[in-house]
Amino acid sequence: MRLACLFVPLFPLAARLRSEPELKGEAVVIFEGNGNAARVVTASRKARRVGIEAGMTLPQTRALLPKLAARGRDRECERAAQEALLEVAESFSPRVEDGREGVVYLDLEGLPGLVFSAGGRCATGAENFLNQGKAQTLVPNSQFPILNSSRSAALRLGRDLILAAEKAGLPARAGIAAAKLAARVAAGLPESPTVVPPGGEAAFLAPLPLGKLAPALEISEALERWGLKSIGELAKLPEGEVASRLGEMGRELHATARGIDPRPLEPRTAPLNFSEGLELEWPLVTLEPFLFVGHAALERLMQRLESQALACTRLEVALKLDPDGHDTRAIALPAPSRDIKTLLTLVRLELEARPPGAPVVGFVFTAHPDRPRSVELSLFGPAALSPDRLATTIARLASILGADRIGSPRTAEGHRPERFTLTDYSPPPPPRFAAARRTGRGLLAVRVLRPPVGLEVIVENGTVSSAAKSPRPLSLKSLNGDSPSISGTVRVASGPWSLEEGWWLSAPPSCSGRSVRSLREVTERRSLALRERESSEGSGERSSPHPDEPRAGALADPEQAEATATCDRDYWDVELSDGALYRIYRERRSGAWFADGVYD
Amino acid sequence: MRASQALALERFLQGEEFAKKPGALLKSVGAKLVRASDLPAQRHAFGETASDRLLENLIEQLPAQTLIEVVGRRSSGRFSIGLAAMASSTAVGENAAWVDLGDNLDPEAAAKAGVDLARVLWVRPRRVPEALAAAEMLLATGFRLVVADLGLAFRGGRFIPDAAWVRLQRAARDRESTLLLLAPCRLSGIAADVVVSAHAAHPIWRGNGRAPRLLTGMASRLTLEKSGRETPGRSAPLSFNVIEAVSS
Numbered sequence: 001m002r003l004a005c006l007f008v009p010l011f012p013l014a015a016r017l018r019s020e021p022e023l024k025g026e027a028v029v030i031f032e033g034n035g036n037a038a039r040v041v042t043a044s045r046k047a048r049r050v051g052i053e054a055g056m057t058l059p060q061t062r063a064l065l066p067k068l069a070a071r072g073r074d075r076e077c078e079r080a081a082q083e084a085l086l087e088v089a090e091s092f093s094p095r096v097e098d099g100r101e102g103v104v105y106l107d108l109e110g111l112p113g114l115v116f117s118a119g120g121r122c123a124t125g126a127e128n129f130l131n132q133g134k135a136q137t138l139v140p141n142s143q144f145p146i147l148n149s150s151r152s153a154a155l156r157l158g159r160d161l162i163l164a165a166e167k168a169g170l171p172a173r174a175g176i177a178a179a180k181l182a183a184r185v186a187a188g189l190p191e192s193p194t195v196v197p198p199g200g201e202a203a204f205l206a207p208l209p210l211g212k213l214a215p216a217l218e219i220s221e222a223l224e225r226w227g228l229k230s231i232g233e234l235a236k237l238p239e240g241e242v243a244s245r246l247g248e249m250g251r252e253l254h255a256t257a258r259g260i261d262p263r264p265l266e267p268r269t270a271p272l273n274f275s276e277g278l279e280l281e282w283p284l285v286t287l288e289p290f291l292f293v294g295h296a297a298l299e300r301l302m303q304r305l306e307s308q309a310l311a312c313t314r315l316e317v318a319l320k321l322d323p324d325g326h327d328t329r330a331i332a333l334p335a336p337s338r339d340i341k342t343l344l345t346l347v348r349l350e351l352e353a354r355p356p357g358a359p360v361v362g363f364v365f366t367a368h369p370d371r372p373r374s375v376e377l378s379l380f381g382p383a384a385l386s387p388d389r390l391a392t393t394i395a396r397l398a399s400i401l402g403a404d405r406i407g408s409p410r411t412a413e414g415h416r417p418e419r420f421t422l423t424d425y426s427p428p429p430p431p432r433f434a435a436a437r438r439t440g441r442g443l444l445a446v447r448v449l450r451p452p453v454g455l456e457v458i459v460e461n462g463t464v465s466s467a468a469k470s471p472r473p474l475s476l477k478s479l480n481g482d483s484p485s486i487s488g489t490v491r492v493a494s495g496p497w498s499l500e501e502g503w504w505l506s507a508p509p510s511c512s513g514r515s516v517r518s519l520r521e522v523t524e525r526r527s528l529a530l531r532e533r534e535s536s537e538g539s540g541e542r543s544s545p546h547p548d549e550p551r552a553g554a555l556a557d558p559e560q561a562e563a564t565a566t567c568d569r570d571y572w573d574v575e576l577s578d579g580a581l582y583r584i585y586r587e588r589r590s591g592a593w594f595a596d597g598v599y600d
Numbered sequence: 601m602r603a604s605q606a607l608a609l610e611r612f613l614q615g616e617e618f619a620k621k622p623g624a625l626l627k628s629v630g631a632k633l634v635r636a637s638d639l640p641a642q643r644h645a646f647g648e649t650a651s652d653r654l655l656e657n658l659i660e661q662l663p664a665q666t667l668i669e670v671v672g673r674r675s676s677g678r679f680s681i682g683l684a685a686m687a688s689s690t691a692v693g694e695n696a697a698w699v700d701l702g703d704n705l706d707p708e709a710a711a712k713a714g715v716d717l718a719r720v721l722w723v724r725p726r727r728v729p730e731a732l733a734a735a736e737m738l739l740a741t742g743f744r745l746v747v748a749d750l751g752l753a754f755r756g757g758r759f760i761p762d763a764a765w766v767r768l769q770r771a772a773r774d775r776e777s778t779l780l781l782l783a784p785c786r787l788s789g790i791a792a793d794v795v796v797s798a799h800a801a802h803p804i805w806r807g808n809g810r811a812p813r814l815l816t817g818m819a820s821r822l823t824l825e826k827s828g829r830e831t832p833g834r835s836a837p838l839s840f841n842v843i844e845a846v847s848s
Contacts, residue, residue, distance in 0.1 A: 382693045385742050393741040394721075397734055401725055409698075409707035409722040420707045425721045431693040443713045444818050444840035445680040447704035447752065484753040492805055494813040573815045580674040581803045581818065597706075598752060599803070599818060600679035 002108040002198070003265065004176045005183035006089055006161055008081075011102030013042040015081035016071050018169035019278050019296070027052075028069045029061055041073055076277040076364055080300070083275070084168045086268065087304055092161060095267040102170075103187075105180055107265050111157070151195055158193020168307075169300070177201055179261035185212050201259030206232025213256055219246055231257045274310075275366045276301040283322040283359030287351055290360055295344055301367050302338045311336035311391070313370035315343055317350070320362035327356040334398050334406075334424060335391030336370040342392055345399040373426075381430040394425060415501055416567060417583075418448055418596055444599055446583055452594035453486055454479035455584060473574055473584065478595070486595055488576030495572030499585070502566035573599075666772040667765070669781040669788045672798030674752060677820040678782045679704065680713075680840045681798070682747045685780050687714035689745040697721040697738040701731045702751025712843050728755075732764055735779060739771040746772075749782040765791035786825075795826035798838070817841040 008014045012030045017023055027047040031038045040061060043052045047068060052061045061068055078101075085104050089096040095107035158174040165172035175186025177196035182204060186194040196204045205212070208231050210223055222245075228234050234242075235257040243251035255262070276297040284290045305311060313336045319327040331346045373387030397406045407422030455478055459471035472493055478486040569585040576582065583597035672678040682698075687710075689696045696719060698705055703724050711717055721738070725731040728750070735748045765788040772779045781788055786795065801820035807813035823835040 383742065383744065385695055389741050393737050396737060397723060400733065401723065401730060405724040405726075407722060409705060409710065409717050409720060411708045411711055411717075417706060417708070420705075422722065427695050427719045427721075430695075435692045442684065442840055443680065443709075444677075444842050445683045445709050445713060446706055447679050447702065448706045450703045492803070492813055494805070494807075494815050575803050575805075578674075579801060581815070598674055598704075599815075600675050600677065600752075 001178055003180055003183045004106040004108050004174060005187040006085060006104040006165060006172045006174055007187035008102030008170050008172045010042040012073050012078060013044060014170055015078040018081050019077045023069055026069050027065055030071055030073050031058055032073045074279040076279060080276045081170060084304055085170055087307060088164045088168050091307060095265060097266050098268045105265055154195040155193055180263055181256050181261040182259060202235060205259055213253060219250060273366050273368055274301055274304050275364055277364030279362040283361045285359045291344060291348055294347060297365050298340050298343055301365055302340055305338055305367060305369055310369035311338045311372040312367040314368035316366040317347060318364040319356050319360050321356060321358040322361045325358060334394045336372050337391045337395045339392040342395040342399060349399055378430050378432055380433050382434050384430045415499060418450055446597040447600045448597050449595055452596040453482045455593040455595055457593040473572060488578050490574045491577055492575040493572050496570035499569045499571060667769040667779045667788060667792045668794045669783060669792040670796050671783055671786055673784060676798040676801045677818060677838060677840055678798050682749055682780060682782045683710055683713040683715060686747055690716035690719040694744040695719045696745040697723060697743045699723045699731050699735050699748040701725055701749060736768055736771050739775055739777050739779060742775055743777060745778050747780045754784050762789045765789055792826060793828055797823050797825050815842055
């Protein structure tokens with residue numbers, strides 16, 4: 001079994017620098033605790049140069065270096081960094097163990113080019129795979145028989161691991177060995193990567209100081225009294241004697257010193273969501289600074305999603321408020337996206353719409369991942385839209401206009417002309433071959449006025465908005481405040497065309513035989529009337545354009561029927577003196593007139 | 601008397617003198633009804649007549665144009681022109697977007713006009729800047745046709761800088777797309793490749809005097825105001841039919 005260990009030294013500092021990369025190269029300390037009890041956990045190289053070390057208090061560090069950047073230990077930040085390190089490891093191996101605090105183990109078993117034989121020899125296939133990697137003497141004890149090519153492969157893998165971790169913003173070291181402890185110790189060495197040959201773990205550990213085994217304090221003191229300095233000296237002692245004096249813990253330590261690490265790799269289950277967060281140094285009360293720091297977090301989050309070939313379909317924003325309190329909100333995206341600008345706009349709109357109500361001292365962005373949309377492009381057909389770009393555009397438009405203002409239009413059940421539904425825009429794939437371009441049917445379309453424009457109408461019998469049955473309009477004028485403005489004398493009026501819908505919602509059961517006049521029925525009647533007119537024009541006779549022929553019917557679905565609002569209208573097509581052509585209707589119950597469309 | 605009842609009566613009278621001529625009952629007793637099957641088909645394919653050639657050419661040249669502006673007052677037919685262009689684009693499998701500033705689109709009417717609704721992205725901005733920004737984003741996304749309908753009562757047009765139209769034109773050109781601008785007045789200035797005005801529109805009614813009338817269509821006139829390929833000023837009549845007058 002071959003294992004690799006990725007280790008990030010000074011992990012709390014590295015995690016913080018990953019979140020605040022502008023601090024790189026500065027004198028930074030990470031402290032834990034409050035007030036005078038705050039102690040330095042880790043310090044950057046620049047700070048260590050002036051004598052700052054772990055355990056010092058903040059006033060002590062300030063005395064040494066007044067211009068010191070001090071940051072509190074941020075568990076959320078470290079958690080995100082650890083997740084990022086695990087994801088780096090998962091891009092190399094499917095079996096990854098979370099070793100906590102900047103330590104990750106990878107199972108290298110089965111990786112091409114790393115097939116070691118039990119005797120420390122490379123398998124034949126590995127030799128062909130391995131490239132011309134420059135051999136490095138990074139193994140402290142090079143007396144073990146391992147082929148250069150195999151070592152090169154391991155070294156190359158270690159370098160790739162380190163590069164990938166650096167790309168994720170974490171300075172890591174790598175060690176490759178057959179046991180977890182040996183790999184961990186190898187990863188801790190300053191020269192990285194370090195490869196321990198198979199079967200050579202004991203020899204590798206032997207010259208290292210005993211502190212590398214991290215023994216318990218009491219055992220460490222006992223070993224010091226025995227005069228032991230290195231791991232190899234401990235390994236040379238008889239196991240039974242060590243166990244009789246130091247107990248079970250001593251026996252385990254002795255086995256470890258001999259390179260025996262019985263702990264198996266415990267693969268982790270990858271989490272369903274991705275999170276990035278930060279605890280702020282001071283409370284933020286305005287939106288712009290929050291978006292500034294949030295942008296960096298989103299950038300890291302999207303990088304992690306991209307490394308897994310995923311996109312964000314739902315973004316959760318958890319805010320930590322000052323002094324106590326939390327505020328969580330979720331933003332659903334119309335389509336999976338990794339566009340940071342879009343996500344940031346959505347966050348901005350969400351926070352502007354519902355401010356948190358208290359200063360923000362920390363935040364966590366959680367992305368619910370989904371596979372980005374993909375489509376097979378056609379070579380000869382019309383150009384298809386890039387799914388990723390389309391998703392981004394839809395998300396941006398939804399963030400600007402509102403999610404209910406964008407989508408794919410669909411016809412709705414029912415007969416009211418103003419009805420429509422919107423669905424998510426997911427166009428079908430383009431045809432394989434482009435068809436010849438052709439024009440439409442040349443139909444006169446109606447601009448629907450949403451909402452309908454209220455009208456003041458003078459009707460034929462001389463009254464204004466008379467409640468008489470189907471009065472013919474003579475002149476129109478839109479009510480004050482309604483837009484667009486409509487005004488003029490009616491030159492030609494055609495109607496009325498009755499539209500009655502939803503009467504069953506308020507009518508007693510005895511009315512079940514009542515007629516339902518739908519717009520479709522109106523259409524049929526108009527067609528019939530038109531044909532009648534054509535046939536009668538030759539003989540000079542006219543017939544009624546709206547014969548009163550009731551048709552029984554009702555919606556089959558009672559739920560749909562309940563959802564349908566009642567309407568009882570008489571529609572007219574009117575041509576005004578200015579040449580505009582409107583579709584107006586009169587509510588029978590109230591007698592009010594409205595314009596709901598313009599023929600255009 | 602309903603047509604079906606008249607036909608049933610006609611069948612009942614088989615062998616009588618009425619039955620010697622099919623449809624004789626309907627014509628002779630003054631029922632003022634005809635059978636639907638006896639009516640001549642009135643399907644009117646767009647572009648069938650010479651009067652539609654200008655618009656047809658315009659739509660055929662959509663892929664070669666970048667910014668086309670159709671100008672016209674209310675009931676001039678510009679909305680129908682937009683739908684015809686949309687139907688033409690979606691019929692060949694292209695994806696199209698409709699930026700609807702006035703929230704005027706009727707999906708049912710669009711479907712009847714031949715628009716493949718599944719390929720249409722409907723964007724309903726509330727303000728002019730939003731509409732222009734949406735149009736630019738959609739062009740950059742790769743929609744081959746973006747129809748920007750600026751509504752009936754366009755306000756704020758004078759505050760749109762000319763650079764915005766140039767920017768839109770370039771966005772369309774870069775992606776080899778077409779932006780069809782439907783506006784009540786000239787807006788795009790020098791940026792438009794083609795400007796067509798629709799005017800002299802009048803509805804077509806069936807019936808005279810105070811008798812009940814039926815709207816069967818609308819006639820308009822298209823004039824080429826600007827074009828990089830042709831001499832401006834060419835004019836042609838244009839007609840649209842009401843759906844009920846086309847088929848049932």
